[in-house]
Amino acid sequence: MNRSRLLILSFSPIEGDARVLKQIEGLSNDYDVTTCGYGPSPSGVSEHIRIPDDMPVWRYSRALLIARLYRIAYLRNHAVAFAHDALKGQEFDIVLANDVDAVGLACALKPVRGVHADLHEYSSRQQNSWKFRFFVRPFVEWMCRRYVARANSWTTVSEGLAREYEREFGFSPQVVTNATPFHDLEPTSCKETIRFVHSGAGLRNRNLLLMAQAVEEASNEVSLDFYLTPNNPDYIAELRRFAEGSARIRVHDPVPYRDLIATLNQYDVGLFVLPPVNFNYAWALPNKIFDFIQARLGVVVGPSPEMASYVRDHDLGVVADDFTVDATRRAIESLSPQVVAEFKRNADASASPLSSETQVMIWKRCIDHLAQQ
Missing domain, CATH: 3.40.50.2000 (Glycogen Phosphorylase B;)
Structure with a gap:
């Protein structure tokens, strides 16, 4: 036939x-x-x-x-x-x-x-x-x-x-x-320091420095690793300079996509606060949210309607009140290793249907x- x-x-x-x-x-x-x-x-x-x-x-x-x-x-x-x-x-x-x-x-x-x-x-x-x-x-x-x-x-x-x-x-x-395609992984255990991660494009209009500043200012024990593609080398250089003065922030080169989910799996929480600087950003539902889920991570996002809906509906993490450093910091400070462990279990339960x-x-x-x- x-x-x-x-x-x-x-x-x-x-x-x-x-x-x-x-x-x-x-x-x-x-x-x-x-x-x-x-x-x-x-x-x-x-x-x-x-x-x-x-x-x-x-x-x-x-x-x-x-x-x-x-x-x-x-x-x-x-x-x-x-x-x-x-x-x-x-x-x-x-x-x-x-x-x-x-x-x-x-x-x-x-x-x-x-x-x-x-x-x-x-x-x-x-x-x-x-x-x-x-x-x-x-x-x-x-x-x-x-x-x-x-x-x-x-x-x-x-x-x-x-x-x-x-x-x-x-x-x-x-x-x-x-x-993201289904990955047969288990959530990793959350230690005393909650390990945040962000992967994606190194673009200035994504205001990645906002997330770095929020982690740096948080009162709880946290760290943040970036894995960024070199879309804007000057902006990534600014992030690297910020990270050099911090014990909490690290900026890495991107990993091949075939290795990304396994790399993310070693962390605890995926972080993505995306200021709504244009219509597509305001209504974004990016692949990285699904990458975080397949990596069995908790999630912290800004109040972007599409992302916030997934986080709330599946009890995956915390939605910041707005797109500022202070609101992101407060969302980060609301987490404890015990709370994050529960979010990671919920991500595990959602991995197949999502x-x-x-x-x-x-x-x-x-x-x-x-x-x-």
């Missing part, structure tokens, strides 16, 4: 894109999967169309955007044009398009059964700069109305983003969280539905 042909399209380095890799793993057993994106071929696919690295999709013509010639700007984008030409002549039953930039191309390919759009964030509000608001946001909103709204089904990463997509553009995505395996099935149901039409 011939399997339906599925194109997974993503203007990202697919081999390092955890969300797209989960799509491939969850769908390749039942579909003949072709991928199109940057970087080498991921495992488990029949064919991979590699977009040249020197064609970043974000590089649209500034003059065309200023002139509001959006269709021409989209079609002349080097990455979009390359992928269109490379895929020309191939027939797909379904295209799974990742993020807004991919959906227009997915529609142009005219798959037999339809297009599913997976929206990783709220693309029209990625930044607050005036240049983004004036030049880029109207273009992204145009893509959402012209292309994304024409897809046959949609998913996104959190309830807040799903509600806003429906309010602003009229389509209603299902939610597929950035959950794993990515349950989330991937939502994509599969969407794609199966299209395949059966």
Whole structure:
């Protein structure tokens, strides 16, 4: 029996894109999967169309955007044009398009059964700069109305983003969280010093120094280790200088993702207080929350609605009153080794139901539905 042909399209380095890799793993057993994106071929696919690295999709013509010639700007984008030409002549039953930039191309390919759009964030509000608001946001909103709204089904990463997509553009995505695959681990014991950990991007607008200051000022016995990717080397250098003057703070290089959960498992509490400096940050439900759960850690977060809901609903930890150093410090000071041990046990109980395996099935149901039409 011939399997339906599925194109997974993503203007990202697919081999390092955890969300797209989960799509491939969850769908390749039942579909003949072709991928199109940057970087080498991921495992488990029949064919991979590699977009040249020197064609970043974000590089649209500034003059065309200023002139509001959006269709021409989209079609002349080097990455979009390359992928269109490379895929020309191939027939797909379904295209799974990742993020807004991919959906227009997915529609142009005219798959037999339809297009599913997976929206990783709220693309029209990625930044607050005036240049983004004036030049880029109207273009992204145009893509959402012209292309994304024409897809046959949609998913996104959190309830807040799903509600806003429906309010602003009229389509209603299902939610597929950035959950982490299940790891068969046990909670480690919590010693007298509570060991906090934060892993992720080294970005200034995440205000990582706030968390470091809160740990430094806390009255209980605590420490904090950072594992950061070098997104902003200058900011990481500032953090390292702060850590050099502290007995509690350490800044490490990132570990490979395959080793991350085992590394986190040696700690007690995952810490992530994310100031809501843009819409996506305000409604963030990032993969690190699920990393913390799979590592069997307690969790301390700020009052970000999506993260706070998971922490409270599953009794995983503490939600700070606001996004300040003082509120974060008070949340940290509310913990004792005994309380943390209970949060770690709750994370252990939540690890299976909150794993990515349950989330991937939502994509599969969407794609199966299209395949059966």
